[in-house]
Amino acid sequence: MNYWLVKTEPEKYGWSHFTAQGRAIWDGVRNYQARNNLAAMKLGDQVLFYHSVSNPAVVGVGTVTREAYPDPTAPVEANGKPTPWCVVELEPALAFSQPVSLAQIKAEPMLANMGLIKQSRLSVMPVKSDEYDQILQWGMKFKV
């Protein structure tokens, strides 16, 4: 089991869209590093769902329900070469009772090496299991 984090702008496609549809095709990734991460996702992997830009925070968890296949929104080839872009399919697994803010993540020394902080522009990245556990624990706390 592997853990990941995907970013999305909630105004364009947020958690509410995701849960309303019950499924998402994670398309439109056009960065090689992000693409390689998508391609490495396996069925059942857990994916932190992160809202960027306004109120940056992890808001829930999705499960990989289909492994990488060619991105239908990408051209089949460019400059005579097949295009490398791919998508995965995700389903909502867990809605956080409390969003885990970027500020909270930054304030925790254990999470200081997360790609989210180190490589702020990458949109699909791996997460270590202990990092995932910590964020899940925060996210599933009951409100007081």
Next chain:
DNA sequence: GCCAACGTTGGC
């Protein structure tokens, strides 16, 4: 709205 980080493009 501003700006830093950084990926991509294109001239040479």
Next chain:
DNA sequence: GCCAACGTTGGC
């Protein structure tokens, strides 16, 4: 192959 210009992302 280098590097400047430019575009995009995303935090603040």
